[in-house]
Amino acid sequence: MNVKTIAEYQAEGKSPEIVFWVGCAGSFDARAQKITRALCEILEYAGVEFAILGNEERCTGDPARRAGNEFLFQMTAAMNIETLNLYGVKKIVTACPHCFNTLKNEYPALGGHYELVHHTQLINSLIEEGKLKMKESGTFKGQRITYHDSCYLGRANDVYEAPRALLEALDVDLVEMKRSRKNGLCCGAGGAQMWKEDEPGDKRINLERVEEALSVEPGVIVANCPFCITMLQDGLKAKEKNELIPVYDLSEMILSNLK
Amino acid sequence: MLQSILFILISATAAWFAFKGFYRIRRNIMLGKPEKATGNPSLRWKNTFLVALGQQKMFKNWLPAFLHLFLYVAFVITQVELIEIFVDGIFGTHRFFAPFLGGFYTFVISTIEILSVLAFVATLIFLSRRNVWKVARFQKPELKGFPFRDANYILLAEIVLIIGIFCMNGGDKALQLRGLEHYHPTGAFAVSSWLGPSLFGALDTPVVIGIERFGWWLHILTVFGFLVYLPYSKHLHIILAFPSTWYARLTEKGEMANMPEVQKEVRIMMGLDTPDANASGDLPEFGANDVFSLPWQQVLQAYSCTECGRCTAACPANLTGKKLSPRKIMMDVRDRADEIGKNLDSGSQTLESYNDGKSLFDYITPEELHACTTCNACVEACPVLINPLDIILQLRRHEILTQSAGPNEWLPMFNAIENNGAAWAMSAERDSWKH
Numbered sequence: 250m251n252v253k254t255i256a257e258y259q260a261e262g263k264s265p266e267i268v269f270w271v272g273c274a275g276s277f278d279a280r281a282q283k284i285t286r287a288l289c290e291i292l293e294y295a296g297v298e299f300a301i302l303g304n305e306e307r308c309t310g311d312p313a314r315r316a317g318n319e320f321l322f323q324m325t326a327a328m329n330i331e332t333l334n335l336y337g338v339k340k341i342v343t344a345c346p347h348c349f350n351t352l353k354n355e356y357p358a359l360g361g362h363y364e365l366v367h368h369t370q371l372i373n374s375l376i377e378e379g380k381l382k383m384k385e386s387g388t389f390k391g392q393r394i395t396y397h398d399s400c401y402l403g404r405a406n407d408v409y410e411a412p413r414a415l416l417e418a419l420d421v422d423l424v425e426m427k428r429s430r431k432n433g434l435c436c437g438a439g440g441a442q443m444w445k446e447d448e449p450g451d452k453r454i455n456l457e458r459v460e461e462a463l464s465v466e467p468g469v470i471v472a473n474c475p476f477c478i479t480m481l482q483d484g485l486k487a488k489e490k491n492e493l494i495p496v497y498d499l500s501e502m503i504l505s506n507l508k
Numbered sequence: 509m510l511q512s513i514l515f516i517l518i519s520a521t522a523a524w525f526a527f528k529g530f531y532r533i534r535r536n537i538m539l540g541k542p543e544k545a546t547g548n549p550s551l552r553w554k555n556t557f558l559v560a561l562g563q564q565k566m567f568k569n570w571l572p573a574f575l576h577l578f579l580y581v582a583f584v585i586t587q588v589e590l591i592e593i594f595v596d597g598i599f600g601t602h603r604f605f606a607p608f609l610g611g612f613y614t615f616v617i618s619t620i621e622i623l624s625v626l627a628f629v630a631t632l633i634f635l636s637r638r639n640v641w642k643v644a645r646f647q648k649p650e651l652k653g654f655p656f657r658d659a660n661y662i663l664l665a666e667i668v669l670i671i672g673i674f675c676m677n678g679g680d681k682a683l684q685l686r687g688l689e690h691y692h693p694t695g696a697f698a699v700s701s702w703l704g705p706s707l708f709g710a711l712d713t714p715v716v717i718g719i720e721r722f723g724w725w726l727h728i729l730t731v732f733g734f735l736v737y738l739p740y741s742k743h744l745h746i747i748l749a750f751p752s753t754w755y756a757r758l759t760e761k762g763e764m765a766n767m768p769e770v771q772k773e774v775r776i777m778m779g780l781d782t783p784d785a786n787a788s789g790d791l792p793e794f795g796a797n798d799v800f801s802l803p804w805q806q807v808l809q810a811y812s813c814t815e816c817g818r819c820t821a822a823c824p825a826n827l828t829g830k831k832l833s834p835r836k837i838m839m840d841v842r843d844r845a846d847e848i849g850k851n852l853d854s855g856s857q858t859l860e861s862y863n864d865g866k867s868l869f870d871y872i873t874p875e876e877l878h879a880c881t882t883c884n885a886c887v888e889a890c891p892v893l894i895n896p897l898d899i900i901l902q903l904r905r906h907e908i909l910t911q912s913a914g915p916n917e918w919l920p921m922f923n924a925i926e927n928n929g930a931a932w933a934m935s936a937e938r939d940s941w942k943h
Contacts, residue, residue, distance in 0.1 A: 250942045273931040303939045307929035316918050317795065317904030319767050323774035325925055331780075337886050339719030354763035359771060370757070400883040405762025409652035431888050432568075435824040440882030444931070448879040458824075471803035 250290050254303040255336045265300040267371075268354065269337050272345035273308050274475035280482070281475035284344050284498040288368050291504055295380040299342070305332050314443040323359070326351075330361035344368040344500065346401035346474045347439070353406070367402055369473050369499050370411040376418050383418055387506035394421040395467040397458070397481060398433035399474035412473050415499050419506055424465045434458050436472075436480035443476055458482030461472040463494075470496045515597035515728075522732035529739030532853070533811060536845040539859075540804030545755045552754045555893065560753040565891040572637075575630035579666065582627035583746070585620050586673070593728050603680070606694045614695030621677065621699040624670045631666045634655040634694075638663075645817035655742065662734075662743045669730045675723025678704030680714050683708070691720075693763055745814035749892045752812035755805040756893035762882045764901060770794065770909075795905025798867045799845045802899060809894040810841035819886035819896055825879040832879035834886035836897035840871035841899060868903065877903050878915055 257323050258265050269288065274281040292299050306331050310322035333341075337437045341363050343349045353365035366374075375381045396416060409430045428434040437447070439452030447453055459481060462470050470485075472478050478496050485491040545552075558564040563580065566573040595604045606613045637643045638659060648657075681704035683691040701738040708716045738744055769792060775781035796802045819834035820826050826833050844866075851864055877900055886896045908914045924933040 252939070252942055254939070268859065271941075274511045276938045276941060277930060277932055277934045285941050301939060304937060306938060308925045310925065312921055312931055313925050314764055315901065315904075316921070317901070317906070317908035317914060318769045318918075318922055319794065319905055319909060320774060321925055323767075323771050323921055324778070325929065326773060327771075327778055327780060328929075350760075350762040354760045355766070358766040396864070400881070400885075401762055404884040404888050405761055432822070432885075435881045435883035435885065437824065437881055440880050441918060441921065442881050443925075444921040445878070445915050447828075448825070448830045448875050449831070450831075454824045454828050454881065457828050 250286060250289060253300050255338070256303070256305070259299050259336065264337065266298045267340045269299050269301050270341050270343040270348050270355040271301055271306060271476070272343060272348040275344055278475060278479070280478060283322055284475060285499055287498070287500040287504045288344050291372060291381065291500060291507070294377045294507055297375070302332065302428065311347040311351045312444060315439070326356060326359050330356060330359055333361060333363065338363060340364045340366070342366050342368055342371045344475070344498065345398045346435040347476070350401045350405050367408060367411070367473070369415055370408065372503055373411045373414050381503070382508040383506050384508050387419060389469070389502055389506065390420045391443045392421050392468045392490050393424055393466065394469045395424050395426055395462050395465050396429070397436065397462065397470060397472045397477055398430055399477045400433065400435050400439055401471065402473050403433050404431060412499055415503060416471070419502055424459050424467060426465055429463060434461065438476035438480045455480035455484035456487055459488055463488065463490065467494065470494060471499055471502065472496060473499055475486040512598060512600045518732065519597070522736055526738070529736060532849060533744065534737050536849040537804055537807045537811060539799045539845055539848055540802050540807035543803035543805065545805060548758055551758055555756060556750055556754045559893055560749040563891065568615040572628055577632055578623065578630040580628035582620070582623035585623055588616060589620055590731065593724070597728065602690055603692070603694060611695060614697065617677065617694070618698035619916065620673070621697055624673050624731065625699060628670045631663050635660065635663050645746065645821040645895065648817060648820060648833055648835070650833055650839055651815065655839070658741050659815070662741060665730055665734055669727060672723045672726035672730060674700055674703060675719050676727055677710055677721055679716050679720030681705060682708040682715070683720060686713060742813065742815045745812050745892065746936065748808060748812035752809050753893050755808060757895065761887055767794070793906070794909035795907070796899070796902035796909070797869055797906045799841060800862070802841065806899055807841060807845055810838045810845065812844065812892055813838040813894055815839065816891070818889040818891065822885040822889040824883060824885060825882055830879040831873065832876040837872060837896045837899055838894060840868065844868055844871055872903060874907060874913065877907065
């Protein structure tokens, strides 16, 4: 896959329309890497000139900050802002709601001002602009699908409609869980929980969520966050349903539906 | 005359104790760290108007919302009647406003009566929800003991108040029918016009006069009792919901407040900034470990919490059996502020050198803090814009930065971010997904 870094753009004397912030999950987690590649393919299809930061990208600091480690957050954030400002980055797209939230809401106070879009928002506007042509009867047409709102795209940033607009574009049969949108239930990974075991309790949070998803009998569960996807897949595995019900990111569904 | 003197004495006593109680609450709230609530007054007024006055967020669940609305509107409208009770109480008049207001008077009292009936029904349902049907969010461990009784006291007081109103108005109507001069006509009240004569119509006049007076005194004494009790009760929300919603943060829920002092320190360390010439060498305490290190607006929120538990019912950690309960976090902050206040009042501690060897960590365990997924469900659930998450995160900051404690499992993540720039220790290139 030929994806250029912003340094390569600059060497050619050009600057990209938008920077794709890949994030740690998107860079290193095998499942999330597929989402990274899917988004790149969509952007290429639509003719969007985009760049990644490559090795100049660091963790935004979201898990460190939420764990309470403000020193580490400030350190990694300052380095990222130095890099982004050096390249004069104006607009950023990311497939991770945690990166999205930190870059959008927390970097401005540290001198990093960028226009942020979540990939579901960007894909939605590309469809509206006619840059993504969808198949008449795609893979997911009429399929019974449930959508899991991530906390960091949903409640944290009030983005509920763009992902649902994509599901509409895919012409799926969307069945909402009882706890959705503002009342959506967490997958259990946020607040640096991804990096630790659960505290003692009756049940894991992802299991609670997966049980709720299964209760609406979907063929596919769709999410917008690499951490949610991991948690939902783990939950399905615990329920021995992982072979029957896939968990997709919206970008993967859109990619498979392009003409 | 005797009644007037008694009334004035009781009013003055109640006012004094209520003043002392509310003054104490204000002092406790101000134990918090000074912090400006900055900007955007128009949005703040809008929040107060819609969320506190208009109860917008209650209507996520229509049954409790309507029941609560009945109680609330009845409570507010009944205050109109209190004006007259005061005039009558001080000057020994009887239904002072009736002759002046005529039909409008009948309309106002009738409205109060209809709302009182609705409030009566609502109160019975509320009592049942807590004591008979045992709705889950009222059965959590943090509600055991005083909080559980407190809620029942308030509901029982509401019933007593309504009994008072109908004894007063019903007795009055029964006496009016007998043509007694003192009980001048007031027009037909919606409820007591039939309730009064049918309950008290057969009784002797002196007995009915006694019932009317009993109702009048019961009404006003319940109100005074309520006023004096309020500063000790979770029911304080009827007042504090207003300032609390006004001062609520306006930023996106996902945003964590910046720590400029840490930012500065890190930038100096990285050579991006220079130290202030007059900066002191020692670092301050980071995060919050006590009421003193929380912004006062958050202590205000703790006193505004009415322990409804919508936050806890929505909390993913709590509903999967973890110890964390966002409601308990708010109650703990309030109880700790109360404890500090008591030590100050008794003179065993002074504000300048307060040290009782305790902190919020004696109330809130690390296990609770570590269970939070920062999902904001509690924040979304609160009908009065209380934010338990902000407090949890400040305690986490204290734990990590000042106590150097926290879950060991986080250390590899911290090290990876510091040394690899990634949340996991990876040897691969960051763009290895391309291949």
